[in-house]
Amino acid sequence: MAKGCGMSKAVAIGIGVLTVSSVCGLVMMAVMYKIQIDKYPPRDPPIPTKPPVLPTGLPPNLRLPDNVIxxxxxxxxxxxxxPAITNNYTNQSFAFTGNSTVRIKCMTDSKTIFLHVLDLNVTTVEVRKSDSNEKLSLSEYRIHQNESNFLEIQLKDKMSGNETYYDVFTKFEGELHNDLTGFYMSQYTEKVKDDEDQERFLATSLMKPTDARKVFPCFDEPALKAMFEITIIHRPDTNALSNTIGDPGTTEINGEEWIVTTFPKTPAMSTYLLAFTVSDFTFTQKSSGIKINVHARREAILAGYAEYALDVTEKILNHYQTIFELKHSVEKIDQIALPDISVGAMENWGLIAYQESGLLIDKATASTFDEEKVVTLIAHELAHLWFGNIVTMRWWNDLWLNEGFATFMSYFGVEADGWDLRDLIVLREIQTAFQADSFNSSQPLSMQENDIQTSSEIVGLFDDITHRKGAAVLRMLATFIGNENAFMKGIKAYLFKFQYQNAVHKDLWECLQQETTKDVEAFMSTWTETVGYPVVTIITQTGETTQEQFLLKQAWGHGIAWQVDIRYLASSDFVVKQDVLKVNGPVRRPHFEIEDKDEWLLANVNCTGFFRVNYDEENWNKLRMQLERNHHVIPLINRGQLIDDAFNLARAHRLNVTTALGLTKYLINDTEYFPWESALKNLDHLVLMFDRSEVYGPIMKYLRKQITILYEHFEEYTKNGTIPKKLTDQYNQVNAISVACSNGLSSCITMASSLFKDYRNGTNNIHPNLRSAIYCSAIASGDDDDWEFAWNEYQRATAPAEKDKLRYALSCTKEIWLLNRYLQYTLDPSKIRKTDMVSTINYIAKNVAGQPLAWDFVRGHWSYITQEYGAGVISLGSLLDAVTKRFSTDVELEEVRQLQREQDENNQGLAAQALEQVIERTEANIEWVKENKLLVKEWFIGEM
Incomplete structure (x- = not known):
């Protein structure tokens, strides 16, 4: 056989043994691996993580981000x-410099900080960690020149969140402009030795609403409350004031002596409440538990003009503390009368600023109304200590929580000095708010936060809706709850719960809800969150009751269903009853049904509800006949409100104008202020519509006939230079003189001219209450010598209230050339102070001869007015409203639209809503005049 390749048996066995051993080892390893896996299961490898992305770029809107607080x-x-230039070698300077360190709490990891800055040159920015003073590296900082006013600080180093504290230091430079905003200068004259006038200067502040950013870099939003320590370095012979009590010392800087006044820490408060002044003013004071000081020009203090304010401030402050059961938290209250301030007053915490005529009273020349103005304004500003300062709205969309409350509570505050003005809220706040809220272009009391962002939008909220409608709905809410004690208890709970914090309107509802079984939020939601108010229409023969939005210019309804609390009176029993109407459409109300042909129904007794009432024609006639038979049966407030409702329903094409006019006939037998004031305000609208047409003659004759009895009722007082005791009678005495003289009653004109002649001859026996009316009548019927005399008296007068009376009277002349000269004076602050510019133009526009001049003047100087005075400084809305009230033609409408187009082309948001309302009102006037001119003329001719 053949020979092959093989291996020995021993080798084969060895290989076999090795193979078996290897397999066994592998099996053992597998078993052990499985045991270890079960005992220590494997974990997935970690996924690589990216570093957190820190926010960069601008915030999504104009609100500050919440990464730092x-x-x-x-x-x-x-x-x-x-304070004064005493020699030719001293150069006046209107610059200021400063630095600020704001301690912030970082809430999230961040590399950016946003603050507000406007019109400042920021020269240095540093950020340090508060606990270690470690300086963080900056990437850049820049000021955004847009509506945001943001100072953006970008860091290279990251700030740690978790409420870590950092200090942001800035140095800056600014200018003391005379635009009445931020930190500004005011120039005035004062008598010095030898009775010589000397120019004086002061620096003061007005931060509200968004001008703290013009003074130092800050978080300029109301919810971002903080404590402030202020130090002011100022010239010798000046005093510095701020929110707390200052401690002055002296220092030398570059060889010059300076005063350094340090002010201790304030309570936690919003930036808009910060304030400071530097002046050589002096003061008078009173101390009874808290220091109360009134500061003003030296000559005003020496003349005793501040004593009345000092006295009533103490009374009102104590009264509020009793009412609210919550003590204010300031050591002192400084009140200062400023020669120039763009608002009536400003409630800075601990340093309240006023126009001079709102704080200073010359007892020798002051009228009752001057005193009332001062006490009411002080009551309003002191109410802000609680409503605005201690408890602040979270954002400007709820501004009415500040202003509406301060207006409403001021009617309680004045009672501390013996003033009973509560019923006057109907004439002053409610009827005025009705007018403002009768337009499609109106706005709700509480808007959405996102709808209010720019400074111009915020400034636009300071109007009659916020102040007056806010007060009106609070009065209505108190009546709805039904118990003043329960209402005030809820208010006290609101103040206590949110003290030193911010609130929204629903917080108020929750506190009030604890004091009543009625659903507060359900009742109030439409009144605060929707535009406008309803007209309730009652058909007395069927009981059918409806409601819909009241608009002067009709449009498609918004489908709003207000919850209306109706208090009504029927002539069958004269018992005030109450019902709640919560529908949007007709509803049967059997108890409103009138079966007796002589019975009438009167709804909204004492005008406690913020709505108008319309009736069927038959019920209107019954009410008119009742007024003519015995007007005392109808409650006093409703005698005025019936007239106001009727005329405005006629303007809105819901009632025949002759029905409204018919209600005024009974006034020949009524001498009360409420119905007369309501009638005169509404008849004034007819005068505005027709005083440039042939209809005016019959209107004037009717007014002269109606006013004669009222004038004669007060004539004995007027001749004797005396006034009635009752406040409302004093107001009606002025009405009688103003209307009688302006409508050609010869005895009135003769009386006014004779008294004014005595005044020119050196004897002023005119009672201060009557001076505005008599000065006006005498200048209207007088010549240019009378005007020149009044102008010289205005320049010579030192008492603010007397200057105001003369300033108004100067607008009454019929001479076009004098009115044009007077308008030009408003451009010269040495003649007409900036703070008085708007009201002076408004006075001239009230004069039929001056209205077209004032309109042309405003249009021609619109750029100057808006640029020189600043967007939020003067009430452009008030100015536009006054100079266009007579507009009722297509030509005038086009002129307003042209101004609106120019605004849009220049990207100006100034007074945008006011322009919308002027256009809407003019359109309504055009339509109404076309429809009613002949009807009105025939009615007045029939009454001649």
């Missing part, structure tokens, strides 16, 4: 102006 500020300011 301010806790406290230390602010140093050094204004360089001198």
């Amino acid at each position: 301010p806790e406290s500020y230390k602010v140093f300011l050094q204004p360089y102006l001198y």
